Amino acid sequence: MSGLSFLLLEDSLLDAELIDALLTEGGIVYRLKQVKTRDEYQKALEQGSFDLILSDYSLPGFDGITALEIAQYVCPDVPFIFVTATMGEEVAIETLKKGAIDYVLKQRMYRLVPSIRRALREAEERRARQQAETELHRREQEFRALVENSPDIIARIDKNLRYVYVNPAIQRSTGMPPNMMVGKKTPELGIPEEIYSPWEARLRKVFVTGLPCFFDFDFLSSNGIRYYQSQIVPEFALNGSVETLLSITRDITESKQAEQALRASEAQLRQQKDELEQANQVKDEFLAVLSHELRSPLNAILGWSKLLRSRKLDTPTFERALETIERNAKLQTQLIEDLLDVSRIIRGKLTLHPHPTSLVPAIEAAIDTMRLAAQAKSIDLQFKILDVGNEETTDSHFPKQQNELQSLELTKIRNSQFQVLGDPNRLQQIIWNLLSNAIKFTPNGGSVKVELSTEDREIGRIREVISDSPHAKIIVSDTGIGISPDFLPYVFDSFRQADGSTTRKQGGLGLGLAIVRHLVELHGGSVTASSLGEGQGSTFTVQLPLCASSKDKKKAGIVNSSLSSSVKPNSYTYSPLKGVRVLVVDDEADSRDFLVFALEDSGATATAVASVEQALEVLGTFKPHVLVSDIGMPQQDGYNLIQQVRTLPPRLGGDIPAIALTAYAGEKNRTQAIAAGFQRHLAKPIIPEELTNIILELVVDTRT
Incomplete structure (x- = not known):
């Protein structure tokens, strides 16, 4: 033990020297400070730091109990030992109760050193325990704060x-x-x-x-x-x-959701990767097929051309060579036309020239075109017309006793019954593609049947104008190779064929049915495909809206509560748009001419321009009541136009009612047009009566 500091409260110098000698003899290294009075004692406790207090019990002016109480108050952790000549048992017990560590009688000073060593050891243990308890308490508080928060x-x-x-x-x-x-x-x-x-x-x-x-x-x-x-x-x-x-x-909700989102994203990426790989495969197959389909006619054309140059062919062979060259040239032309049509469809530039026309001549023309191909494969090609006079007729089995006048009358009836607003050439193309497809995939000795009938249903695009609109239904069915259930959902996709390999039996680019779907939709109709499976034949059903007859229109009426009872939309001399000024914006000259003619035929005053810039110039001077604009135009489209118009003040036409015209009739296109600032959306081909009634509604709404 070294470096210790003791405080000795003893008024006897002799006893103090004796204690000092005993401690030195006991090997304790220390510094001893002796005090004799109460004041010296209190002052020493307040100013110094001691490891042990030794005190006599009998002191001048105060006793040992008081000294112990003072020490307990000032430095309670310092051990206190009494060293006294006399101390009764009761007093000794009381001092221990008060906090003294021990007492040593001066007659037994040999106990002093062991008592001091024990007191110092216990004090050290007590300090260590207190430190541990303090540290434990601190850590418990930290742990509680961590746990609680x-x-x-x-x-x-x-x-x-x-x-x-x-x-x-x-x-x-x-x-x-x-x-x-x-x-x-x-x-x-x-x-x-x-x-x-x-x-x-x-x-x-x-x-x-x-x-x-x-x-x-x-x-x-x-x-x-x-x-x-x-x-x-x-x-x-x-x-x-x-x-x-x-x-x-x-x-772990957030991490779990992030993990789920990551898995979904990975699944989506895998799906996109698979779709991309599939698209690349389709592209590669298409390019291989395209190369084959383009080279095959060229091979025949170039081969026979060289033979013709030799001038060594007899007359039958010469005629055969010319027929082969012509046939392959026409095939080459058709392939190129199909590619161009798909390109126009993708760019939204496939235009129609619609007017009331009968489906019967279009179907008959397509059948006439394909009849030789059917005969070459001994395919029975039939055309049935239903609903004419509630009887079934065909194009080739009219009653022989019927005279020419009756035949002419029947032709007029069936032609008027199947009137649609469409482009005759494109309608014929629809039927031709379906027949070509049916004949191509029907084996020798099979049959292909075309049925034409009507049915009443509602079409969403014109439901606002005429309810229960009658429709023409064209069914092209065959006894051919059929369509597998796996391929049926993709039958109308471009460049998709059930067999896309170079070893396939049938030719073609896989564009015909895709073109059919787009042409039918541009005519406001729908087309579906069905098949019981491979080897079970196929059925394609086309539905097109019919032009309502005067009798039908009077029966159906026009659904518009804003119109007065005096309005007669079907009267020959009626001009429902008289006094209404309409500005037409379309980059296609034919479309502009058609729209202006239709609007002026309904009594409107129409002005047509070809661009957004011209429309903005005319808007302030012409002061139209309604704006009719095509969406797909070069440089600036219809969306750009309506956005610029809506920034103008009302006096310059900023609040003019506007109608969007587009080649697509999907809900996405309608929503996009309305969101851009148009009031209405019309899909091409435009039905004049529908356009007239929508303009009337907008004008009535504006004026009321």
Whole structure:
């Protein structure tokens, strides 16, 4: 022991010297400060720091008990030993109760050094214990602060699987206060069995094995489904047994959702990759097919051309060569036309020249074109017309006794019954493509049937104007190779063929049916395909809106409550748009001419321009009541026009009602047009009566 500082309260110099000698002899290295009076004693305690206090009991002016009380007040952790000549047993006991460590009688000074050593040792142990307790308290406070404010749910569970502690995170996460859980088991908290059953099984396992484990689960809380991950760790008793369990449960909802989003994104990327690979495969197959289809006619043309140059052919062979060259040239032309049509469709530039026309001549022309191809394969090609006079007729089996006048009358009836607003050339192209496809994939000796009939249904595009609009139905069926269920959803896709390999039996680019679908939709109709499977034949059904007759229109009426009862839309002399000024914007000259003619025929005053710039110039001077604009135009389209118009003040036409014209009739196109600032959306081909009625509605709404 070295570097110690002792305070000696002793009024006898001789006793002080004796104590000093004994301590030195006992090997204790120290500094000793002797005080004799109460004032000196208090002053020394307040100014110094001592490791031990030695005090006589009998002191001048005050006694040892008072000295002990002063020391306990000023420095309670410093050991205090009485060294006195006389001390009764009762007094000795009282001093120990007051806080003295020991007392040594001067007659037994040999006890002093051992008593001092024991006092110093116990003081050191006491200080170490206090430091440990202080450190433990500090750490407990830190741990409590961490646990109480942790975002993780921390709980302690006893051997009965009851919660003895739960931190506040449980309430932040589930809305359940911690005190509701303490003392209860998981099933008593309303937790579903599918959660608490495996949860308690894991708790029991940790109690048995003493090994930590994990448990993932999801829970439907007031904030929706939450995902959690729990770690269960054992807390051991001194004997090594598991006394309690500590569970740390983390809300992993965000990471789980991010993981799910990542998996969905990866799945989407894989799907896009597969689609891209499939598209590349389709492209490669198409290029191979295109090369084959273009080279095959060229091979025949070039081969026969060289033979013709030799001038060594006899007359029959010469004629055969010319026929072969002509046939292959026409095939080459058709391939190129199909490619150009698809290009126009993709760019939205495929234009129609619609006017009231009968489907019957279009179908008959297509049949005449394909008749030789059918005869070459001994295919029975039939055309049936239903609903004429409630009887079934065909194009080639009219009653022989019927005279020419009756035949002419029947032709007029069927032609008038199947009138549509369409482009005759494109209508014939629709039927030709369907027949070409049917004949191509029908084996020798098969049959191809075309049926034409009418049916009443509603078409969404014109439902606002005429309800229960009659439709023409064209059915082209064959006894050919059929369509597999897997390929049926893709039958109208461009460049898609059930057999896209170079070893396929049939030629073609896989464009015909895609062109059919777009042409039918441009005519406001629909086309569907059906087949019972491979080898079961195929059926294609086209539906096109019919032009309503005067009788039908009077029966149906025009659905527009804003029009007065005096309006007669079907009167020959009626001019419903008289006094209405309409500005037409379209880059196609034919479309402009058609729209101006239709509007002026209804009594309107129409001005047509070819660009957005011209429209903005005319708008302020012409002061139209309604703006009719095409969407697809070069440089600036219809969306650019309406956006610029809507920035103008009302006096310059900023609030003019506007109608968007587009070659597509999808809901997406309609929504986009309305969102851009148009009031109405009309899909081409334009029906004049429909355009007239919509303009009337807009004008009436504006004026009211």
